[in-house]
Structure formats: C-alpha cells, structure tokens
Amino acid sequence: xxxxxxxxxxxxxxxxxxxxxxxxxxxxxxxxxxxxxxxxxxxxxxxxxxxxxxxxxxxxxxxxxxxxxxxxxxxxxxxxxxxxxxxxxxxxxxxxxxxxxxxxxxxxxxxxxxxxxxxxxxxxxxxxxxxxxxxxxxxxxxxxxxxxxxxxxxxxxxxxxxxxxxxxxxxxxxxxxxxxxxxxxxxxxxxxxxxxxxxxxxxxxxxxxxxxxxxxxxxxxxxxxxxxxxxxxxxxxxxxxxxxxxxxxxxxxxxxxxxxxxxxxxxxxxxxxxxxxxxxxxxxxxxxxxxxxxxxxxxxxxxxxxxxxxxxxxxxxxxxxxxxxxxxxxxxxxxxxxxxxxxxxxxxxxxxxxxxxxxxxxxxxxxxxxxxxxxxxxxxxxxxxxxxxxxxxxxxxxxxxxxxxxxxxxxxxxxxxxxxxxxxxxxxxxxxxxxxxxxxxxxxxxxxxxxxxxxxxxxxxxxxxxxxxxxxxxxxxxxxxxxxxxxxxxxxxxxxxxxxxxxxxxxxxxxxxxxxxxxxxxxxxxxxxxxxxxxxxxxxxxxxxxxxxxxxxxxxxxxxxxxxxxxxxxxxxxxxxxx
Numbered sequence: 016x017x018x019x020x021x022x023x024x025x026x027x028x029x030x031x032x033x034x035x036x037x038x039x040x041x042x043x044x045x046x047x048x049x050x051x052x053x054x055x056x057x058x059x060x061x062x063x064x065x066x067x068x069x070x071x072x073x074x075x076x077x078x079x080x081x082x083x084x085x086x087x088x089x090x091x092x093x094x095x096x097x098x099x100x101x102x103x104x105x106x107x108x109x110x111x112x113x114x115x116x117x118x119x120x121x122x123x124x125x126x127x128x129x130x131x132x133x134x135x136x137x138x139x140x141x142x143x144x145x146x147x148x149x150x151x152x153x154x155x156x157x158x159x160x161x162x163x164x165x166x167x168x169x170x171x172x173x174x175x176x177x178x179x180x181x182x183x184x185x186x187x188x189x190x191x192x193x194x195x196x197x198x199x200x201x202x203x204x205x206x207x208x209x210x211x212x213x214x215x216x217x218x219x220x221x222x223x224x225x226x227x228x229x230x231x232x233x234x235x236x237x238x239x240x241x242x243x244x245x246x247x248x249x250x251x252x253x254x255x256x257x258x259x260x261x262x263x264x265x266x267x268x269x270x271x272x273x274x275x276x277x278x279x280x281x282x283x284x285x286x287x288x289x290x291x292x293x294x295x296x297x298x299x300x301x302x303x304x305x306x307x308x309x310x311x312x313x314x315x316x317x318x319x320x321x322x323x324x325x326x327x328x329x330x331x332x333x334x335x336x337x338x339x340x341x342x343x344x345x346x347x348x349x350x351x352x353x354x355x356x357x358x359x360x361x362x363x364x365x366x367x368x369x370x371x372x373x374x375x376x377x378x379x380x381x382x383x384x385x386x387x388x389x390x391x392x393x394x395x396x397x398x399x400x401x402x403x404x405x406x407x408x409x410x411x412x413x414x415x416x417x418x419x420x421x422x423x424x425x426x427x428x429x430x431x432x433x434x435x436x437x438x439x440x441x442x443x444x445x446x447x448x449x450x451x452x453x454x455x456x457x458x459x460x461x462x463x464x465x466x467x468x469x470x471x472x473x474x475x476x477x478x479x480x481x482x483x484x485x486x487x488x489x490x491x492x493x494x495x496x497x498x499x500x501x502x503x504x505x506x507x508x509x510x511x512x513x514x515x516x517x518x519x520x521x522x523x524x525x526x527x528x529x530x531x532x533x534x535x536x537x538x539x540x541x542x543x544x545x546x547x548x549x550x551x552x553x554x555x556x557x558x559x560x561x562x563x564x565x566x567x568x569x570x571x572x573x574x575x576x577x578x579x580x581x582x583x584x585x586x587x588x589x590x591x592x593x594x
Contacts, residue, residue, distance in 0.1 A: 093182055094203060095213065095232040097196060099241040100276075100451060104187055106196055106210070106286075108203075111183040112165040114157040120175030121147050127173050131156070134167045158201055159183055184210075190285045192244050194299035195237070195278055195398070195449060198286040207292070209237065209449060212397045238274035238451050243267055243569045248279040250564045251538075255281050258543035258557045264301045265538040265565060266429055267573075270436040270526065272457040273445035276534070276573065278302075278429070300539065303400040305425040309506030309554070310364045311435075311524045311537075312390075312421035317361050317476065318438050319384045320372040322469040328476075330357050334367040340413050345370055345420075362480045364503070366420040373419035381415045382406075387464050388434045389444055390426045396447045402427055421506055422514075428522065432537035435524045437464050438473040439532040477501055478529040491559040492525050494566045496577025501525030501562065503554040508542070518542055521554035525562045533575060536562050 097106040114131075121127055124147035132138055135157055146154040158181065160168075165178055184199045197208015205214040213235055247265050255263040264280040280300045284292040291297055298304060320326050334355045338345040347365050360368030373381050385391050385406075393403040404426040407414045417423035429447060437444040443461040477500030481493055493499050504522040507514040521540045526532040538561040545552040570577070 093232060094184065094199070094205075094210075094218065096234040097209065097213075098234050098236045099239045099244070100236065101240065101242075102236070103241045105192060105237065105239070105241065106184060106186050108182045109185045110180050111158075112160045112162070112178045113155065113181045114160055114165075114168060115177055115179055116147055116154050116156050117175045117177070118147050118149050118151050118154055122174060124148050127176065130171045130173055131168065131176075134164055134171070184286070186286045188241065188245075189287060190283045191241070191248055192239060192279075193283045193286050193292075194280050194301070194400075195239060195244075195275075196286060197399075198289050198292060207400065209235070209397065211399050215399075236451055237449050238269075238276065239278075239449065240276050240572060242572045243277040244279070246569045246572075247277040247565055248281075248283075250561050250568075251279045251281045254538075254540055254557060254561050258540055258546060258552070260540045260543040260557075262296065262300055262541040263539060263561075264428060265536065265561060266301050266432050267565065267569070268432050268436050268447060268535045268537075270440040270532050270535055271445075271454050272452045273433070273436070273447050273460075274452050275429075275447050275449050277569075280304075299398075299400050300428065300541070302394070302396075302398055302427055302429045303402050305402045305404055305427055306520050306522075306539070306541075307422050307425050307506045307508075308428070308431050308522055309421040309504030309520065311431055311502050311504030311522050312418070312424075313361065313364060313369050313504075314435060314438060314473065314477075314502050314524065315385065315388055315390065316369045316372050316419045317357070318465055318469055318473050319381065320357075320375050321472050322384075322465045323376050323380070325375050326357060326372070328357050328472055331355065332357070332360055332365075332368040332371045334360070334365050334371075336367075338367055338370055338416065340416060343413060343417075345416060358476060358479055361476045361502075362483050364420075369419040370416040373415050378410050378412065378415045381418070382410050385418075385424070387444075387462075388437065389446075390430055390434055391424065394427065394430050394433070394446070397449045404430065421504060428537055428539050431522070432524060432535050435526065435537065436532075436535045438470055439477070439526040439535060440470065441467045442470045474500065474526070474529055474532065477526060481525075481529070491555055492523060492562040492566075494527070494563050494570070496579050497566055497570055497575065498528040498530060498578070499525050499562070499566060500527070500529035501559075503559060505553040505555075519552065521552075521558045523554050523558035523562050525566070527566055527570070528575065528578065534573060536565055538562050538565070 093108055096104055099105055124144055127147060128138070128140060128143055131143070138157065143156060146156065160178075168176065182203050184203060186196060195208055197210040198206060199210050200206050205211040205218075247267060251263045251265050254260070262281060266278040267276040268274070269276060278301050280298075282297050284297050286292070331354050334347060334350070335352050345366050347363070347367055349363060351359070351363055351365070355363065355365055355368050359365070360372065376384065391404045391406050394401050404424065406424045414423050433447050434444070442463055442465040444464045445457050445461045478498065480502055481490060481500045492501050501524055504524070506520045507516055508518045508520055509515070510518055519542065521543060522537065524535065524537045526535050538558045540557045540561070543552050543557045546556065549556060
C-alpha cells in the first residue's frame with residue numbers, strides 16, 4: 016500500500032493532476048459523446064419523416080390532372096371551357112366522384128353489392144358481381160356520383176371500396192345548344208358536335224402526352240349568341256308542339272361573315288343526360304338531314320336565270336298551260352293561267368315559270384350553277400355532323416324541270432340558308448362557321464357566285480314576295496320596322512315511293528333588313544298539321560310565322576335597330592349593297 020501511495024504522489028508532482036480526477040473526466044467525456052449520438056439519431060429520424068409527411072401533404076393538396084389509367088386505359092383530362100361570342104359559358108368541367116373497387120380486397124362480394132344497392136338501386140347486379148369476383152386490382156363500379164351518394168357509400172364502410180375524383184362535362188344551358196355543342200363520353204372525350212371538333216384540333220394529342228391541364232387550356236369561343244340561341248330553340252320547340260310536327264328547326268346566319276349566330280333542331284337532347292342523343296329522330300336536321308326544300312329552291316332558279324344575262328326583271332314566261340314531259344305533268348299550285356313577268360313567277364311561286372327559267376340556262380348549266388352555290392356538295396364547316404346532298408346521277412330534262420321548283424334533289428337546310436345569304440350579300444358564297452370570323456377574314460374565303468346586280472334583283476324580289484306573295488304567305492313573316500323579305504317552300508314528301516299531298520316538309524328563308532341584309536333566317540317544319548281552327552298547313556301558315564317570331568325577339572340582340580320610315584312603301588328601294 017505504501018508503495019502505491021508513493022507512486023500516486025510522484026504522478027501528482029509530475030503532472031499536477033490527481034489520477035482519480037483524470038479517471039472521472041474520462042468517463043464524463045465518454046457519456047457526452049453517447050448523448051450526442053442519440054440526439055443526432057433522433058434529429059435524423061424527425062427530419063426524414065418530416066420530409067415524407069410534408070410531401071404527402073403537398074401531393075394531397077395538388078389538383079389531380081393526370082387522371083387514372085383504369086381498366087379502359089383512358090386518361091381522364093381537362094377540357095377547355097366553351098364560350099359564346101359574349102363570353103357566356105356554354106360548357107365547362109366540374110369535379111365528380113367515381114366509385115371503384117379493388118376486388119382482391121373484397122371479402123364478401125354478395126354483402127358488398129347488397130350494401131351498395133341501398134344507395135345505388137340501379138346498380139347492375141350481374142355486372143358488378145362479375146367485377147368484384149374477378150380478382151383484379153382495380154374495377155370501376157359507378158362513374159359520376161353525386162356528393163350525397165358518395166357520402167352515403169362512405170358511411171357503409173365497405174373494405175376494398177374507394178372513390179376517385181374525375182372530370183365531368185357540365186352544360187349550364189342544358190339542351191339549349193345541344194346539337195351545336197355535341198357531347199362527351201364517360202372518359203370526357205368529345206364524340207359529337209363542337210366537342211368532337213375541339214378534340215380533332217389537338218386536344219386528344221395533348222391528352223395522350225399528359226398535357227391536357229385545365230389550368231393551361233384556353234377557352235374556345237364560338238360564334239353563337241346565347242341570347243339568340245335561347246330564342247331560336249324556344250320558337251322551334253313551340254312550333255313543333257303547336258303544329259304537331261315530327262320535327263322543326265331554324266338557323267340564323269350573318270350574311271357578311273358566314274357566322275352561325277344560332278341553330279336549333281327539335282327533338283333535341285340534354286348533353287348533361289344524353290340517354291336519347293343517338294335516337295334517329297334526335298339528329299341535327301339542320302346540317303345532318305337532307306330534304307327536298309320545295310319552293311325555297313326557286314330563289315336559286317330565279318337567280319340563275321338572272322345571272323345568265325339572258326333574262327331580266329322585265330322578261331316574261333308563258334304559264335298558261337301545264338308542262339307535260341313523259342308521264343309527268345307540271346302544274347301551278349295557285350295557277351294564274353296567263354303570261355307572267357319574272358317578278359310574278361317568283362311571288363306567285365309558279366312551277367311552270369320556274370321550269371322555263373331553268374330551260375333558259377340548260378341542263379348542264381343548271382347543274383353547274385347549283386354546285387357553284389354549294390347546294391349539291393358536302394358542306395365544309397367545323398361541325399362534324401354534315402350530310403352529303405343528293406342529286407340524280409345523270410341529269411335529264413325532267414330532272415332539271417323538277418329541280419327548278421325544289422323536287423328531285425335534296426340538300427341540308429343549313430346549306431340552303433348559306434346559299435340564300437350569298438344571294439343577299441352581293442353574291443359572295445361564304446362557308447358557314449361556328450367560330451368567330453371578321454368581315455376581312457370572310458372576304459378572304461368568299462367566292463363570287465353571282466353578280467352584284469343579280470343579288471340586288473333578288474333582294475328586290477324577296478321584299479316584293481313578303482308584301483305581295485301568293486296567298487299572303489310571305490307577309491306572315493313580316494315584322495314592323497325590320498323590312499323582312501323571303502321565300503316560302505312547301506315540299507310534298509315521298510311516302511311509299513310516291514309524293515303525298517298530305518305530308519309536307521315546309522321551309523321559309525328570309526333576310527333582314529332587306530334593303531341591306533345583315534342576317535338570314537331559315538326555318539323548317541317537318542310534317543306539320545293544320546293549326547287548330549285553321550285549314551292550311553303550308554309553309555306560310557307555320558314556317559313563316561316562326562321567322563317573324565325569331566326576328567321580333569332577337570333583332571335587338573343582333574344589333575339591328577328598327578326603322579319605320581319605309582313601312583308604307585310597296586317595295587324596297589333597290590340600292591347597291593356595297594354603298
């Protein structure tokens with residue numbers, strides 16, 4: 016012990032530190048190092064899990080723009096809003112919940128279906144059972160749930176059932192512009208109307224590469240005026256009911272630009288619930304239906320004769336006797352049985368006179384003129400639903416004669432309105448558009464199809480017909496202050512291979528203000544019945560009043576001010592359109 020104590024003392028004398036104190040210091044330093052390691056480990060864990068938690072919160076708050084590749088492989092993406100010419104929303108995307116299942120996690124398919132049926136009574140039992148028993152990792156059960164349905168299903172607490180937020184198309188106006196807007200399928204892809212046109216212009220390509228983000232898609236503005244569209248559809252629906260017709264329709268076109276301001280065809284459908292959109296009687300008759308347009312075609316026959324330079328407004332035609340060709344005899348509905356001037360041929364709607372007008376030009380010249388007017392070729396426009404007109408494969412004398420007064424060829428009502436606009440605007444044929452177009456842009460695509468003098472003469476005849484037309488039919492389209500001119504068309508329909516005098520397709524084409532037209536309005540009524548208390552069911556009794564209603568209610572929206580200064584004149588002053 017003495018020896019040990021002596022060694023410690025020597026160590027103290029040499030280092031000046033007690034050996035016991037040095038040992039304590041060494042232990043303390045080791046303890047601090049251990050605590051630092053624990054603190055660092057805790058900090059690392061907190062940091063890592065904090066980053067993970069933060070990213071989860073971040074992703075949870077982000078809008079889902081990529082969609083989900085479900086069993087169909089479709090990528091649900093945004094679509095641009097569709098607006099009318101004034102910025103009113105016609106179509107937009109909304110978020111909806113869709114129900115899906117993970118069949119591998121479904122314990123009891125029968126119980127799951129029984130519970131879901133309490134909220135979704137229309138659920139297809141066999142189809143749903145097959146999907147739940149498939150053993151796959153994903154299966155859609157119901158798309159487009161309401162918030163209430165989602166809440167009720169969540170309360171059921173069924174394992175393996177989940178929801179996904181999707182994009183759905185919403186049309187605030189319902190059926191107001193259904194045939195123009197078209198519709199989308201369950202995967203938000205355009206399948207008809209302007210919705211399909213938008214996809215064809217590049218939206219589908221953006222969707223394929225995952226760039227169809229609603230925040231980056233510019234709205235698509237149409238030429239449609241929603242206010243006028245409301246009026247037109249209301250008039251069409253009312254007419255179909257009032258005249259007990261199987262269908263009706265109307266269109267309003269700007270004669271200087273070719274813009275379609277409004278177009279409706281009834282029966283129509285609600286694109287928010289398009290269960291009947293594909294029914295054959297719900298087609299868009301204005302652009303996808305072809306019809307013999309009756310005496311409205313006489314507008315083009317008269318314009319053709321005038322434009323040939325072989326006749327003028329002072330020319331006369333012998334309408335004293337019917338025309339017999341082969342086994343067919345051409346008569347006038349309201350025959351005057353005398354020689355008629357060209358204006359009389361037009362206002363009395365003489366079939367005999369129209370046939371002789373066509374004879375002035377000849378068969379080939381007649382056919383070429385109608386092609387030049389765009390009446391016999393498939394119309395070019397943005398709307399996908401466009402029918403191809405029908406004409407005889409080989410034109411003979413009888414074809415030219417009957418087509419002169421609107422029988423023997425079939426075209427679409429929209430094409431007829433476009434052709435009439437060319438007769439009113441100085442002779443320029445402008446393909447119709449459902450997108451905004453300036454006058455300058457229209458002039459670049461316009462084709463001069465008749466002379467300005469012919470157009471001037473046709474404006475005169477339209478106004479004269481509205482005032483003095485046969486039976487007052489044209490007068491029923493008159494609206495005080497707006498100087499309306501136009502032409503009726505009553506075509507007998509073919510029933511069992513023969514023309515029926517009791518089944519008609521009626522039309523009226525009008526322009527206003529007729530001295531310097533800005534708009535063309537065309538209405539149609541398919542198989543109308545006589546209004547209660549009246550005996551007539553021709554175009555003057557139904558299609559003409561429709562035109563008057565549309566102009567009366569929408570002219571102010573179109574920016575046309577009434578002018579009563581010329582109301583007492585018998586016919587409009589013939590002026591140069593470009594003055």
